[in-house]
Amino acid sequence: MDAFEVAGTPVRLRRSARARRMTLRVGRVGGAVTLTLPPRAALADARAFAEGHAAWIARHVAAVPAARTVAVGTTLPVAGREVPVVAGGGRAARWTGTAIAVPDDGHAGRRVATLLKEMARTRLVAATETHAEALGRPFGRITLRDTRSRWGSCSGRGDLMYSWRLAMAPEEVLDYVAAHEVAHLAHMDHSERFWACVARLMPDYAPRRAWLRREGAALHAVRFA
Template identity: 55%
Template sequence: MQAGKDRIWVGGDIPVTLRRSSRARRMTLRVARAGGEVVLTLPSRASLRDGQAFAESRAEWLRQVRADMPALQPVAHGVQLPVEGVPRLIRPAETRRVELTADLLLVPQGRPPGVVVEAWLKHLAQMRLIAACDRHAARLGRPFRALALRDTRSRWGSCTHDGRLMFSWRLAMAPPEVLDYVAAHEVAHLAHMDHSPAFWAATERLLPGHARHRAWLRRHGHELLAWRFRI
């Protein structure tokens, strides 16, 4: 049943956002790794009826995937937030800035912890990623033009043809070697704008044994995306 031009309902209880793409060659369903939003992408000439039927045929799969996703977790005092792969208990403190200890993340009293911690994580991610990308780019012999941070949902990093790198600042919550892998991955795209064997060989040269860090991100990336910093 249609409920507005940009959304349909599947199985009677699953809201599905519709998107049309002139580049799409087939219909695809994607479930956001955090929040469970379902997006149905349709080629320009595909009918809504066919899209509905396609989504309905996968209703049970959608329910299972959404059920297996972690609940959204607000950032607040008293919760443990991962920082560089280590859970840190968020506590208010008489301090002017965020302070990190072996097991605590101390946040200035009287300030919204989510907003403050988000800004701090962005700064940490920028420092770590600039250092990693500088190192990998020097080894590859291909400089990058700029580095930006975003809160992306579908990718952890990207590289443009003109050498601009983009990363998710949530990588600051991942183990350092995982952040380093994403940096190496995107820097390798400076030489190979594809995922060809040559690209993966370049990534391996930059970061030997990168496959295990890539696997960690596949297994645990959705946990990083589940954190909510602004309530």
């Protein structure tokens, strides 16, 4: 048995040689529940552990944003504002300033994702250059990915990675992520010195960080397949 239900919610079991205790995780997209347990843990103990956390499971599953698929006739956030996806000519998705126009050919999601990547790159490169200049630190390559666990990262060589889904976040939130990663060019940790550096680059970063922690899962719930 690799799964069971707790109060009607499927719980998938995953054994890990590195696990020292049982832990529960609710996926940020879709709300799938995974119970990780040590190799020798008994299934009866796993079930009892999950059932003992039934209220926790229900609360966190209910908090997961519903998935939404991009298509002509739907809406999605762009720079923090809900905008319509409308039928348009040409072969690519196009930002009109108030809507995204895209051919209604069954590939709208993929075309819109391409547009968002272009918008994200333009904004993130500009924000990164601004903060790096203020910090007096050079940076390397900038790459965009569709990451689930982080919005950005900085390598020891100064290369920066960002999630292109930041194109959907408010511009001030995207700017915060750029400031956060640029600060790692000076401090490759999350020490007090690092956060002081973020504060120098962006004194009002706290509400922007809070928005991302509170609303970020909704950006991951947008599907472009």
